[in-house]
Amino acid sequence: MTFMKNIINVVNLSKSYSAGIKALDDISLDVGKGEVLVVMGPSGSGKSTLIRTFNGLESFDTGYLEILGIRLDPNGDEKNIREIRKRVGMVFQQFNLFPHLSILENITLAPIKVQKRQKIEAQEHALSLLSNMGILSHANKYPSQLSGGEQQRVAIARSLALKPDLLLFDEPTSALDPERVNEVLDAMRDLAKKGMAMVVVTHEVGFAKEVADRVLFMDAGRVIEISKPNIFFQNAKEERSRRFLNQIIK
Amino acid sequence: MDYMKFFSKKGDVRIHFNIYDIILNFLILSIATFSSVKIIVWSFFEANWSVVSKNLALFTFGSYPYHDRWRPSIWIIYLLILCFFTIFNKETKKKRRPLVFAWGLFVPTGLFLVCGGLGKYPIPISYLGGLSLTIMLTSCSLLFSFPFGIFLALCRQSELFLVRNISKLYIDFMRSFPLITVLFFGQLLIPLFLPNGVEVNRVARAVFAFTIFLSAYIAEDFRCGLQSIPVSQIEAGKVLGFNDFQITSLIVLPQAFTIALPALTNQVIGLFQNTSLMSILGLAELLGISRSLLANPEFIGSYLEVYIWLGLIYWLFCTIIAMLGRYFEYQLDYDGNNR
Numbered sequence: 102m103t104f105m106k107n108i109i110n111v112v113n114l115s116k117s118y119s120a121g122i123k124a125l126d127d128i129s130l131d132v133g134k135g136e137v138l139v140v141m142g143p144s145g146s147g148k149s150t151l152i153r154t155f156n157g158l159e160s161f162d163t164g165y166l167e168i169l170g171i172r173l174d175p176n177g178d179e180k181n182i183r184e185i186r187k188r189v190g191m192v193f194q195q196f197n198l199f200p201h202l203s204i205l206e207n208i209t210l211a212p213i214k215v216q217k218r219q220k221i222e223a224q225e226h227a228l229s230l231l232s233n234m235g236i237l238s239h240a241n242k243y244p245s246q247l248s249g250g251e252q253q254r255v256a257i258a259r260s261l262a263l264k265p266d267l268l269l270f271d272e273p274t275s276a277l278d279p280e281r282v283n284e285v286l287d288a289m290r291d292l293a294k295k296g297m298a299m300v301v302v303t304h305e306v307g308f309a310k311e312v313a314d315r316v317l318f319m320d321a322g323r324v325i326e327i328s329k330p331n332i333f334f335q336n337a338k339e340e341r342s343r344r345f346l347n348q349i350i351k
Numbered sequence: 352m353d354y355m356k357f358f359s360k361k362g363d364v365r366i367h368f369n370i371y372d373i374i375l376n377f378l379i380l381s382i383a384t385f386s387s388v389k390i391i392v393w394s395f396f397e398a399n400w401s402v403v404s405k406n407l408a409l410f411t412f413g414s415y416p417y418h419d420r421w422r423p424s425i426w427i428i429y430l431l432i433l434c435f436f437t438i439f440n441k442e443t444k445k446k447r448r449p450l451v452f453a454w455g456l457f458v459p460t461g462l463f464l465v466c467g468g469l470g471k472y473p474i475p476i477s478y479l480g481g482l483s484l485t486i487m488l489t490s491c492s493l494l495f496s497f498p499f500g501i502f503l504a505l506c507r508q509s510e511l512f513l514v515r516n517i518s519k520l521y522i523d524f525m526r527s528f529p530l531i532t533v534l535f536f537g538q539l540l541i542p543l544f545l546p547n548g549v550e551v552n553r554v555a556r557a558v559f560a561f562t563i564f565l566s567a568y569i570a571e572d573f574r575c576g577l578q579s580i581p582v583s584q585i586e587a588g589k590v591l592g593f594n595d596f597q598i599t600s601l602i603v604l605p606q607a608f609t610i611a612l613p614a615l616t617n618q619v620i621g622l623f624q625n626t627s628l629m630s631i632l633g634l635a636e637l638l639g640i641s642r643s644l645l646a647n648p649e650f651i652g653s654y655l656e657v658y659i660w661l662g663l664i665y666w667l668f669c670t671i672i673a674m675l676g677r678y679f680e681y682q683l684d685y686d687g688n689n690r
Contacts, residue, residue: 156590157589158586183594186589186590186591186592187592190590191590193583193587195583197586197587199584199587199602199606200685200686201605201683210601211591211593214593214597215591215592215593216592243685244685245685259591260590260591263591263592
C-alpha cells in the first residue's frame, strides 16, 4: 500500500470534449506528503483542467483519483467531493474574493459556516493569517480597495483559514502586475517551508527552481515528463520540454 | 455650448453664448416666469383649498372609525421616523441592526394596530382608507412579492427542466396581462373560487393580486442580478466547502440584490402609484377618497385643487422611496461605483 503515503494518486485519468479533443490523456501521477509539485506547460495543455479535477470542479471520463485517501471516480458522488473540498484549498488566477464582504469576512465566512467554528476564534485565526501575509492593516477593507497582489494574498489566507491538508494554485500570479508577483510568491515559499503540500500551476521558472520538489510538464493533455527541477531546467529529458523551456527562458 | 463640459461633474464649466443660445434662454426663462407667476397667483388667490383643509383626516384615514384614528396615525409616524433614520443614517454595519429589525416589524405592527390590537373590538381592515390604505396595500404587497419574486428567479435558473419551465411560464404569463385585469381577477373572480362561507376581504384580495403580478417583475429584475454574477464566484464558494444553499444565500443573492437594486426601486415606486388603480375597483385609497370627495356637492368643481394636492402626496412618498433606494445603493456599493 504505497498509496497511503501519497496525498494525491492519479490513475489513468482521461477527459475529452465532445469534439473529440482530449483535455486529459491517460494521466497518472502521485504527490507525496509535504511535496510541492509545479505543473508547467503551454496554454491549452490541460494544466488547469488537471488540477481542477482534484477538487471536483472539473469532471473526467475514465480513470480515478485518490485525494487524501478519498476516492473520486468519474461521476464521483457529491459527498466525496464535498469531503475533499473541506480539506483541499484552492487559489485562483483571478483571486475570486467575495466583493460584497470585507477582507475579514471573506476569510472567516467558511470557517464559521462550513466548519461551524466559533466566530471569535475564526476571527483571531484570520487576523493571524493576515499578519503572516503582511496585510493585517487591510482587515476591514473591501476587496476592491486592495491591489491585485494583496487580493491574492487574502485569497491564500482564505484557503488557509480552513486548515487544509493540500493547496492547489491555478496560475496565482498570472493576473498580477510584474511588480506584485514576488509578494505572492514569497507567501507561497513560506507555506512550502512549513511543509504544506502544494500543486502549483505556474509559469514562474524562478519559483519552480527554488521551491518545487518535482516539476510536471504537460502538453496536449499528456504528461511529457516529471523531473526534479534541477534536471528539468538544466537538462530536460524530453525534446518537447526543452523546446518549451527555450521559448520561456531567454 | 460645450455640452460635455457643461454636464461633466468635475470639469470646469465654460459656457460660450452665441445668438441662438441667447434667444433660447430668453424663451425658456420667459415661459418659466410666466407659468410660475400664473401658478402662484392661482394657488394663493384663486384656488379654494377648503376641499383639502376640511378633509385632511379623510385623505389620511378614509372612513376609519373616529376614535381609533390614533392607530393608523402611529403607524404612519412610525414609517416616517423609520424613513428619516434610514436615509440619514451614517452608521456602520453593526449599529444598523436595530434599524433592520424595525423595518421587519413595520408591516406586522401596522396590521396589529389597524385591525384593532390592544383594543376591545377587532376593526375590519376594510374600514381603512386614504393614505393609510395606500401604504398598507404597498407594504403588504412588497412583503409578499419580494420573497416570491426571488423564489421565482431562483427557480428560473434551476437545472431541473420542470421547475425552470413552470417558473418561466408563470413569469411570461403574468407579464402578458395588464395590471388592471389581474386586479379585476383578484376582486371579482377569487370569491367565485372560494368555498361557500369563506370570505376574504377586499384589501387582502388586492394584496394577493398585486403580489402575483409584481413578483413576476421582481423575478425578472433579480434574474438580471443573478446572471451578472460570474461563475468564478460560485466556484470559489464550492471550493471553500459551502453547500448550494449557502452559496446562493451568502454569495450569490447579496451580490444579485445590489445589482438589481435600481430596478427594484423602480418597481416599488411603480407599485405605490399603481395602488391608485384600486379606486376603480371600489377601494377608497388616496385616489378613491378623492373621487368620492369630488362627487360631494359641497366640493363640486374643485378638481384642480384635489388633484394637485394628490400629486403632491404621491410626489412626496415617491421621493422618499427613491431616497431610500439611493441610500441602499450607497450602503451596498462595495465596488465604489457611487462614491
